[in-house]
Amino acid sequence: MNIDELLNYQPAKPAVPSASTSTNKRTTDSTSSIAAGYPKRVKRPILDDVPMLSNGSSISNTNLALLNIDERDKLLQILEQESSTEELDETSLKRMLSQLEKRISKNQEMRIKYPDHPEKFMESEIELNDAVQELHIIATQSDLYHVLVNMNGITLLMSLLTHENTDISIAVISLIQELTDVDTLTESEQQATFLIDALAEQQIISLLVQNMERLDENVKEEADGIHNSLAIVENMTEFRPSLSIDACKHGLLACLLKRLKIKSPFNSIRLYCSELMSILLQNQDENRQMLGELEGIDILLQQLAYYKRHDPQTSEEFEYMENLFSCLCSSLLFAPNRQRFLKGEGPHLMNIMLKERKASRNGALKTLDFAMTGVEGKDNCQKIVDILGLRTMFPLFMKPPKGNKRSGETRAENEEHVISCVASLVRNCTGSNRQRVFNKFTENDHExxxxxxxxxxxxxxxxxxxxxxxxxxxxxxxxxxxxxxxxxxxxxxxxxxxxxxxxxxxxxxxxxxxxxxxxxxxxxxxxxxxxxxxxxxxxxxxxxxxxxxxxxxxxxxxxxxxxxxxxxxxxxxxxxxxx
Structure with missing residues (x-):
């Protein structure tokens, strides 16, 4: 029994619906779906439900259930043989890319021809989505990345990031995220360089930022698209740190700040935005300067203000809060941002956090250390004295706060931050404020x-x-x-x-x-x-x-x-x- 016979085989006992009945049902379902509006996401069948053969044939659950045990075992054996012989090589990859190009052209043609009739171009959209999904196999063979680049595969994929159907762009983003996975990139640095160079040349960061603007994080599929977009940037900057500056120049930093500003409950997108921003601000003064110019200091302070009297509810939210403090401290290494911190009432907020003794206390102490350092921190030192911050700071000098296991901080680190803050007060305060600092050392018999x-x-x-x-x-x-x-x-x-x-x-x-x-x-x-x-x-x-x-x-x-x-x-x- 060959494959075609096996697929067409139907035992006599069970009653099988006629072809006309099945056709009518599909027509009715399709019509009702179109009437309800063009579906956003094409749900692809799961492999267990519809086994796929290399020749494009499929086996439905109904047909599979109608087979006896011996016939089913034989079919599974055939499927295993089919899958074992499937290996991606340069020729098959070129064929897949050629097919992708044809399906892109066909979909564009159908959309132009029938712009107001989604049912007319729905089939071409499904075929296009299938062509994108087939390319996921490339991620398992990074040695073929140069073929993907040389055959204009990256150019084709980038053209789909702006596709009218966000499901198509999300599918492409998922594919690129797999291709740029750090573990995959490290398998072959030369092949990874081909890929990263091509993505950078095609301005992928700008395209991702533009695409994220139209994605709604309250929709699960679109939230996944945002998450994968951020993962692509993280993967690329980890492989090539210099790309972090270009990423911010192409609007990524503004995009992250905008996401943080959205008034919504804490979620994984906010966590990832804070984490990626923390990475972008590490060792990059240009990005720190850009953050200040985008009023990022104010945004970070606004987000942290919630934690002055509230503790994070989960470990993920605690990590989010720590990332915000990390971003703030990194930004303060760029000296002009210390003035922006002052104008945003940063010293006042940090002083409240120190007094409230919530989970934000250690982060506030570290932030003040960064804000008060150097001649650029002089005004912050003066402000701390003006708002009676010495009453908060010196008790911590006498007994530093405990560390936090979740953040990895220790009492010794907090002790060093307090010492640095006191040194800055002694160094930077002038006039009567300087005398007030000195007087603290005479209190309680010079304790x-x-x-x-x-x-x-x-x-x-x-x-x-x-x-x-x-x-x-x-x-x-x-x-x-x-x-x-x-x-x-x-x-x-x-x-x-x-x-x-x-x-x-x-x-x-x-x-x-x-x-x-x-x-x-x-x-x-x-x-x-x-x-x-x-x-x-x-x-x-x-x-x-x-x-x-x-x-x-x-x-x-x-x-x-x-x-x-x-x-x-x-x-x-x-x-x-x-x-």
């Missing part, structure tokens, strides 16, 4: 000076232990050694000792503070020389490493000490002379 000295000895011991380990290594690279010491806690020790030196030696310092510092040093058999050594090394290495703070220190009367590293260094050395 904050005691805490500061405790931190000094704690971090000094850590750095000394690291120095001993480094001495036993054979690494002679001075820059590498310095970076290792910074990672061991030297950077935080430098900030601590800077605070000690500033509050004990500046012309606005309070004599009792200096006396308390010297008293504790004597009790611990230490001296000011240890602090001077740390600050002198800090001054000499200004600008030499990425970890050193490129900030402008204020003079003792609160005025600026210049805008270059030489003036910073000289100011610190002068401060040591008075210590």
């Amino acid at each position: 904050k000076v005691d805490r500061l000295m405790e931190l000094h000895f704690q971090y000094y011991e850590r750095v000394q232990a690291a120095n001993n380990r480094i001495d036993n290594d054979e690494d002679d690279d001075e820059d590498e050694i310095y970076l290792r010491r910074l990672d061991a806690g030297l950077f935080t020790l430098q900030l601590i000792d800077y605070i000690i030196t500033e509050i004990a030696s500046s012309t606005t310092s309070i004599p009792s503070i200096r006396q308390r510092v010297l008293q504790i040093l004597n009790l611990r058999n230490s001296s000011v020389d240890t602090i001077k050594t740390i600050i002198r090394e800090y001054a000499n290495n200004l600008g030499n490493t990425k970890k050193s703070t490129n900030v402008n220190h204020t003079s003792t009367d609160g005025t600026s000490n210049g805008n270059n590293e030489d003036s910073h260094k000289q100011y610190l050395l002068d401060l040591l002379e008075r210590f």
Whole structure:
């Protein structure tokens, strides 16, 4: 029994509906479907329901049910033989692409010919969708990507991203997402380069952004299309990070911000938008600048405002909140954005979060650290004092917040953020605000000076232990050694000792503070020389490493000490002379 006989075989017992009855039913169903409106999505049959043979034949559930066990086993054996002999090669891929091109042309022709009669071009649309689905097999053989590119396959697929039927564009997006899967791209870097170059040349980011504008995330199929569109960008930028700048220039950043602004309950699309934005802002000042110009700082603050008095309900929502904080901190690395943060009432919002003790507390502390750093953070420091933020900040200095297992933060990291914030306050505040900061160190019998000295000895011991380990290594690279010491806690020790030196030696310092510092040093058999050594090394290495703070220190009367590293260094050395 050959395949055709097998497919046409029907046992005599069961009554089979006549062909005319079946035809009438299909006609009725088709008519009612058209009357209800052109269907958005063509539901493709599942393989288990309708087995497909390489010659295009299919077997319905009805026919399969009518076969006895032996005949069914024989049919399944034939199907297995058919599938095992199907292998994609260069010739078959060229045939598939040629077929795709023909079906695109046919569909365009039918749409132009019958623009107001969907039933006339419905069949060509289904055939076009089938042609796209058949190309998914390419993702399993990345060694043929060059054929896909050379045969203008990418050009054909890109033309379908703007297809009138969003189902077609969504099908293409799903295909490209598979083709650009990171695991697939890493199989052959050369083939992946062919593909990524072709996609970039065809301006895929712009096309994806335009297409996402017409997709509704409240419709499941269209939400999948948005998700896959974002996945394509993530895959491409992971393979080639430089594409992240081009992606933002082509409207992706604006698109992500627009999605975040939509007033809707938390969903997976919002999570993915925040995650992708966080990736785009990493190590890219151009993207950070663009975010500020698009009023992205305000949008991020507006989205975070909900969490000042509410905790995320799920782990996914917690991740979303953390992504927003990550985006905000990354954007603040671009110094002009710190002014935008101030204008958006960022310091006020972060201060509320610190007081409310919700899940957003640690993120708020980290954000303030970024916002208050450097001369560009001066106004944020002044604002913190103006809104009585010292009442919030210094209790955290005395006892840093606990870490969070979900975000991976530790109490030690929070401690470092608080120390950095206090150093920025000491450095940047002027006039009466500067005096208010200094006065905090005299409260409760100088308890904050005691805490500061405790931190000094704690971090000094850590750095000394690291120095001993480094001495036993054979690494002679001075820059590498310095970076290792910074990672061991030297950077935080430098900030601590800077605070000690500033509050004990500046012309606005309070004599009792200096006396308390010297008293504790004597009790611990230490001296000011240890602090001077740390600050002198800090001054000499200004600008030499990425970890050193490129900030402008204020003079003792609160005025600026210049805008270059030489003036910073000289100011610190002068401060040591008075210590």
